[in-house]
Amino acid sequence: MLSSPSSSRPVRILLVEDHDMVAEAMSLALERSPGLEVVGRCASLASALVDAGRYKPDVVLLDRRLPDGDGVSLIPGLESLVPDVRVLVVTGEGGASVAARVAEAGGAGMILKASPLSELEDAVRRVAAGEVVFSHALLGDVLERLTGRVSAPGAKLTPRERETLDLLGEGFTTAEISGRLGVALNTGRNHVQRVLEKLGARSQLEAVTIARREGLLQ
Template sequence: MTFRVVIADDHTLVRQSVLKAVRHEDGVEVVGEAGDGPGALAAVEEHDPDLLVVDIAMPGMDGLAVAEQLRREKPKLRVVFLSMHDDDGSLQRAVALGAAGFVSKSASIEELQEAIRAVRDGGSYLSSNVASRVMDLAAGRTPATALGLTPREREILELLTAGNRPTEIGTTLFLSVKTVKNHLTSIYSKLGVETGAQAVAEAYRQGLVKRT
């Protein structure tokens, strides 16, 4: 039985290279392709593939958001992320979405083909440079970087948990209050909270900061 694949990547040269590599695999058929997030959703809806190989950073809708929507609509679809974005935040979301694979764009074509074969045969695949970090995430070792917090956001979160107000944080870090509030909005989003108090509680719960 043919293993049906859709490829989604906004860079045409990359997408064509992936298409060529996948088409050389026995029993694998590329049934569709797309250059952005909405296009990936449409291709999956039209062709009903077994596997979606999708870049994380795409216009319109990123690959992680695409996978999240498809997880609800097509729970049997398997997803392999192909991306330069192998940071811990992206890896954590990919793991949470039940990714069948995560292949770095720095990997060789042969490695991508190996990943496709593994998923076709019912397994999963992780590029060697991300495997150990995924194991850490799966084991629950989630430092602030795993949530996608930047060094500046971690600084601000630490000051917030110490009881500082935005104006005081700005004075300490030589930032405008508006800039601090923009960082706080990003922090709240990444922690999945809506207020400063909730952010402090979540930071303590996840061990992102230490109680004094």
């Protein structure tokens, strides 16, 4: 059973964000909001674990992309370290696939960085109270992904196609990808084309954009 923070004390927040200006804006907004207290700020997965153990926050506001890895992967570790903690992921971009990953990892929700600060404050209060918070635009898709009724983009990519997508994400051309995979140019083109088809993309740039949005690329 979830234990909500006592009404006699503020909701204690650990902010994990590697962009100083974003972290400062979030921190100021949260500190000015009655009943909320930022007890720590850090900028990496490693320091988040250290600070979570030190401060025992009620809510961890966790950036999805950090210098030492994917924030979503940290959720189980945080919840193991601080059993009653609620983790709210903050991301610059993210679709239903990323939101489903957050839910599967045990996260309490996901909010976009572009959201008004008032929405961020509201989301923190709600997850602290035991609610799960995803945007209405994503919630239906998240439920469908979790119940297996809709496949996530990229779910049907073969290992070789995932490797091709990784190389596209690094900015390599089709010829360069073919060389790195050790295949003929036509074979490389076929790999790239299948990646585009499976992601529903019309160009390599669009494929990379979709892959980043859905959490297939960092």
